[in-house]
Amino acid sequence: MTTRTQNRFAHTYTLLRKALPDEPGWLSELRDEAFENFKALGLPTVKHEEWRWTNLKRIADTDFVPAELAEVSEAQLAKYLIEDADEIRLVFVNGHFADKLSKLPTIPDGLVIEPISRVLGSDEGLQVKLGRFAEPTQPFTALNTALFTDGAYIRAGNSLTIQTPIHVLYVSTDSDAPAVSSPRTLVLAGESSELRVIESFVGHGNSPRLVNSVTEIVAKGNAAVRHVKLLRESDGTSHLGWTELNVERDANVSSHSINLDAGLARNDVHAVLAAEGANCSLNGLVLGRDRQHFDNHIVVDHVRPHGTSSQLYRAVVDDKSRSVFAGKVIVRQGAHGTDAQQQNNNLLLSNDAKVDTKPQLEIYTDDVKCSHGATSGQLNPEAIFFLRCRGLDETHARNLLTYAFANNVIEHIKIDPVRLALEKLLTERFAGLLGGSP
Amino acid sequence: MTEPLLEIKDLHVSVEGTEILHGVNLTVNAGEVHAIMGTNGSGKSTLTKVIAGHPDYEVTKGDVLYNGKSILEDEPEDRACAGIFLAFQYPVEVPGVSNMYFLRSALNAQRKSRGEAELSGAEFLDLVKEKAKLVDIDQGLLNRSVNEGFSGGEKKRNEIFQLAVLAPTLAILDETDSGLDIDALKTVASGVNSMRDPERAFLLVTHYQRLLNYIEPDRVHVLLDGRIAKSGGKELALQLEDKGYAWIEEEAATA
Ligand SMILES: Nc1ncnc2c1ncn2[C@@H]1O[C@H](COP(=O)(O)OP(=O)(O)OP(=O)(O)O)[C@@H](O)[C@H]1O
Ligand SMILES: [Mg+2]
Numbered sequence: 001m002t003t004r005t006q007n008r009f010a011h012t013y014t015l016l017r018k019a020l021p022d023e024p025g026w027l028s029e030l031r032d033e034a035f036e037n038f039k040a041l042g043l044p045t046v047k048h049e050e051w052r053w054t055n056l057k058r059i060a061d062t063d064f065v066p067a068e069l070a071e072v073s074e075a076q077l078a079k080y081l082i083e084d085a086d087e088i089r090l091v092f093v094n095g096h097f098a099d100k101l102s103k104l105p106t107i108p109d110g111l112v113i114e115p116i117s118r119v120l121g122s123d124e125g126l127q128v129k130l131g132r133f134a135e136p137t138q139p140f141t142a143l144n145t146a147l148f149t150d151g152a153y154i155r156a157g158n159s160l161t162i163q164t165p166i167h168v169l170y171v172s173t174d175s176d177a178p179a180v181s182s183p184r185t186l187v188l189a190g191e192s193s194e195l196r197v198i199e200s201f202v203g204h205g206n207s208p209r210l211v212n213s214v215t216e217i218v219a220k221g222n223a224a225v226r227h228v229k230l231l232r233e234s235d236g237t238s239h240l241g242w243t244e245l246n247v248e249r250d251a252n253v254s255s256h257s258i259n260l261d262a263g264l265a266r267n268d269v270h271a272v273l274a275a276e277g278a279n280c281s282l283n284g285l286v287l288g289r290d291r292q293h294f295d296n297h298i299v300v301d302h303v304r305p306h307g308t309s310s311q312l313y314r315a316v317v318d319d320k321s322r323s324v325f326a327g328k329v330i331v332r333q334g335a336h337g338t339d340a341q342q343q344n345n346n347l348l349l350s351n352d353a354k355v356d357t358k359p360q361l362e363i364y365t366d367d368v369k370c371s372h373g374a375t376s377g378q379l380n381p382e383a384i385f386f387l388r389c390r391g392l393d394e395t396h397a398r399n400l401l402t403y404a405f406a407n408n409v410i411e412h413i414k415i416d417p418v419r420l421a422l423e424k425l426l427t428e429r430f431a432g433l434l435g436g437s438p
Numbered sequence: 439m440t441e442p443l444l445e446i447k448d449l450h451v452s453v454e455g456t457e458i459l460h461g462v463n464l465t466v467n468a469g470e471v472h473a474i475m476g477t478n479g480s481g482k483s484t485l486t487k488v489i490a491g492h493p494d495y496e497v498t499k500g501d502v503l504y505n506g507k508s509i510l511e512d513e514p515e516d517r518a519c520a521g522i523f524l525a526f527q528y529p530v531e532v533p534g535v536s537n538m539y540f541l542r543s544a545l546n547a548q549r550k551s552r553g554e555a556e557l558s559g560a561e562f563l564d565l566v567k568e569k570a571k572l573v574d575i576d577q578g579l580l581n582r583s584v585n586e587g588f589s590g591g592e593k594k595r596n597e598i599f600q601l602a603v604l605a606p607t608l609a610i611l612d613e614t615d616s617g618l619d620i621d622a623l624k625t626v627a628s629g630v631n632s633m634r635d636p637e638r639a640f641l642l643v644t645h646y647q648r649l650l651n652y653i654e655p656d657r658v659h660v661l662l663d664g665r666i667a668k669s670g671g672k673e674l675a676l677q678l679e680d681k682g683y684a685w686i687e688e689e690a691a692t693a
Contacts, residue, residue, distance in 0.1 A: 386530040388514035389490050390544035390600065391551070400543070404534025
């Protein structure tokens with residue numbers, strides 16, 4: 001079966017290479033190498049420890065064609081925009097740059113915001129950095145490198161502070177045959193620079209598709225990057241996303257993975273605290289319903305001393321939905337003074353919903369502060385009774401408590417318009433709440 | 439003759455199959471203040487929770503009438519909207535929900551059920567300011583999550599604050615005075631006293647006679663082992679303070 005699957009993607013790969021004849025040689029080489037890697041690795045099955053709770057049968061059993069650019073109107077896009085966070089936006093439809101939907105105002109010197117396709121030939125940084133961070137030994141990062149058509153390239157020069165959020169939207173639309181798109185984001189934050197980046201993955205229509213994305217974020221010394229990945233895929237979508245964070249000396253990176261919708265989604269976050277005093281804060285929220293399946297796999301690798309990391313992942317699962325959380329903290333030899341915290345809290349709203357959680361610590365040095373905790377449960381019946389005793393009906397009481405549970409993650413997002421938009425989304429999701437935030 | 443506001447008739451209540459109340463009778467008229475005292479575990483909180491409609495408590499016999507109608511089939515929120523308020527012995531923490539949002543939702547839910555217009559944000563703020571002064575609650579607490587990280591005294595004050603804002607017809611206070619210092623106790627008492635009204639009744643559960651120095655009850659009842667063992671005027675509370683509960687137990691045994 002493995003062989004059959006690889007042959008399928010081999011066909012996809014051939015089709016894709018034919019569609020992209022004029023690429024620079026270095027990229028073709030990178031792709032060939034990546035595809036060889038993918039073939040050698042094969043698709044993971046539930047027999048792999050890291051995939052035991054997420055079955056990829058629906059991907060293994062499908063033939064995918066490369067996704068093609070399609071028409072998306074401003075009006076269709078509108079509901080995925082974020083008020084006050086769309087002054088700068090790059091929009092991709094099915095993995096291809098959508099010029100007309102994008103907005104690139106004059107930007108300061110030292111800042112580059114471009115679709116990768118436009119700078120392939122000209123930007124040397126890109127050639128050096130692309131695909132150098134995300135682990136090529138992962139089948140899906142390799143597949144993305146082989147198959148990506150376009151994506152966002154964001155680079156801030158040293159000491160440049162960009163407070164305006166940059167919104168990258170990857171839209172996928174219906175197609176006749178199941179299609180694969182491979183969004184690719186590369187963010188390079190120079191020394192002491194500051195960037196805010198939002199990636200939205202949104203699905204239009206419900207035809208089966210695969211979105212296999214890779215996001216690489218590099219924060220040089222003392223840089224600060226705030227990143228939010230917003231998942232609003234359709235139920236027909238399998239989303240596989242790898243986020244690679246490379247955090248250098250005294251840099252601060254926060255990355256929030258907000259899973260609002262998707263048929264199946266697997267998010268891998270791999271954070272390497274590569275130099276002394278590097279900090280990262282990784283948070284996630286899952287709101288599962290129907291038969292949705294979400295899987296968040298986090299690895300934080302403390303390589304050097306005095307790094308701090310925190311993880312707060314929360315899932316609210318309803319109906320027959322399922323959430324998986326696996327968080328691993330590695331503290332390498334010599335990474336003394338490390339402070340690593342991890343929290344995973346799960347709220348089960350139905351008896352048929354399911355959560356699996358696996359915290360892991362691998363510590364190879366003394367003098368570290370590590371803590372982790374996981375909880376799973378239902379809404380507190382005493383709190384429900386209390387709210388009802390004050391006049392709220394049962395549905396309202398439950399919604400309010402669920403909102404509060406989920407909002408605890410949203411609160412940590414330090415890009416104001418995104419936080420506000422998400423609070424509003426939560427309010428809508430848990431209808432019957434007053435305007436304004438509880 | 440006017441109808442009693444609250445009438446409890448031969449009430450038997452079980453939790454998880456164990457009977458806790460073994461036939462409680464109690465009548466409270468509008469305008470009155472009743473105190474309920476009794477030893478630990480005698481069933482005082484159980485009685486208050488049954489009146490409020492807690493789903494874990496099963497009424498196996500008897501009835502609770504409010505304004506002449508049985509409320510046993512009513513949901514807790516219906517009882518709240520009808521004007522029944524319970525201040526909890528152990529106030530619940532609700533992380534992530536601000537006091538202000540919660541209270542405004544509650545008040546508006548109650549107003550809506552009575553066919554009254556919902557209060558706007560500004561109107562609500564005015565009301566809150568007035569009532570916060572009345573119960574001397576720190577404005578800072580109002581913007582925090584309900585009871586989260588509050589001290590014991592702050593939690594009790596917050597219950598009284600909710601009482602003042604929601605202005606119920608029947609207010610049941612379960613040991614709101616326990617653990618309060620004298621200043622806090624006086625504030626709670628003056629809050630209650632300022633709300634005394636011919637249309638409103640209070641049911642005060644307490645362990646300590648001290649509260650009744652500040653809120654003068656019309657009747658005092660002693661709940662022992664799931665039954666009202668003795669009722670009397672406010673002097674009964676003083677006797678209890680002096681002599682404890684043993685003599686009532688003996689009286690009840692020989693009766
Ligand atoms: N939810 C419950 N589950 C099991 N037992 C309960 C529950 N609630 C009350 N009980 C039991 O019922 C009895 C009466 O409890 P209750 O809390 O009503 O007493 P109380 O008079 O309020 O006591 P205190 O003065 O300590 O507050 C006790 O034995 C208690 O353990
Ligand atoms: Mg009690």
